Amino acid sequence: MKPIRIGLLGIGTVGGGTFAVLERNHAEIVRRAGRDLVISVVADKDQARARQVTGGRARITDDAFSVVRDPDIDIVVELIGGYGVARELVLAAIANGKHVVTANKALMATHGNEIFAAAHKQNVVVAFEAAVAGGVPIIKALREGLTANRIQWIAGIINGTSNFILSEMRAKGHDFATVLKEAQKRGYAEADPTFDIEGIDAAHKLTIMSAIGFGIPMQFDKASIEGISKLEAIDIKYAEDMGYRIKLLGITRRAANGIELRVHPTLIPSKRLIANVEGVMNAILVKGDAVGPTLYYGAGAGAEPTASAVIADLVDVARMLTADPHHRVPHLAFQPDQLSSDPILPMREVETAYYLRMHVLDQPGVLADITRIMADHTISIDAMLQKEPAEGEDQTDIILLTHLTQEMNVDDAIAKIEALSTVKGKVVRLRLEDLS
Secondary structure (H helix, E strand, O other), X not given: OOOEEEEEEOOOHHHHHHHHHHHHOHHHHHHHHOOOEEEEEEEOOOHHHHHHHHOOOXXXXXXXXXXXXXXXXXXEEEOOOOOHHHHHHHHHHHHOOOEXXXXXXXXXXXXXXXXXXXXXXXXXXXXXXXXXXXXXXXXXXXXXXOOOOOEEEEEEEOOHHHHHHHHHHHHHOOOHHHHXXXXXXXXOOOOOOHHHHOOHHHHHHHHHHHHHHHOOOOOHHHOEEOOXXXXXXXXXHHHHHOOEEEEEEEEEEEEOOEEEEEEEEXXXXXXXXXXXXXXXXXXXXXXXXXXEEEEEEEEOOXXXXXXXXXXXXXXXXHHHOOOOHHHOOOOOOOOHHHOOOOOEOOHHHOXXXXXXXXXXXXXXXXXXXXXHHHHHOOOOEEEEEEOOOOOOOOEEEEEEEEOXXXXXXXXXXHHHHHOOOOEOOOOEEEEEOOOO
């Protein structure tokens, strides 16, 4: 059979890794695909870099649109990133009957519904394993390996930058700003780290997993997102003292009246495996009704780990080229006409447990006032820690862990507590998940 010809759009970190791995493991990959896979053209604005990476083994152009229109190209690999030109290129490739492989989580989370509809109409495949958790094959697990299950919840550490920062804050006791500078120095954080530290990158990935897990459309605009930039080292220490670790988690859960879709710093019991995932590594827990909890762990970014996922998608597309389009694995696991209309719940309706830290005057009656407000809002206290004030100080910290309650109850209680004259400053609120 003739080789499958690939047009590679973008040969930066991931594109260069894809070219290198495909070349190095070419014989093994061909044995698995059953067809030869050849990157025949590379589009990149930096043509000199492209020539250096490819060593003359592919045609180079700076016109990506010429690649998606090329009749000799079977699969377009989009590794440019972003929302704008990447969307135009992917839709143009689909319109020209090309299959698409992408690592672009932002594109899929925000425009996935439009892209899948176009692909379904043209009977082509859009593969996006590399868009979530780098080299960890979580998309394939959700779409195929766990097909027999009704997925109950998914919870993951899906941003390596934030996990590195939290790991270093816990291990060294440093504050957020200090560790962020270290992450940038090591190349783990961008010069503008907003997408990573404010939870946006994680929410893109969670949106994709939620759609596949629950058979719903992509709904990134309805995700509740809270990052780690306001997290203080003292809360990491207090959590540790009480047997918990703080991680930035993406959590999506099937509830009675809808689907939870949320990213936020979360206390996890330190005995849980996911609580011990450190540095830039990713880990995702998926709980199915039949299989129970399953854990997927590995490198969530980097040239060759992400290239591993890109090439796995290329092999899948190669295998599917001879399949009846109606018998391919659906993009979001469920048949396109079987997607659910279950709503995404607003955060105020989500039920979870909480860590609350209050800085208060050290005087009688303060704790009684706080617990009365909690009881008035039907919030049950699971554990409490009251610190001794430093010598010569008249203020201290009270830390409360709650049982399960709705976020709206906690919001309203916090407003009442902050209005007390004995409570100084804002109440620190973090969510708590057992993940068992």
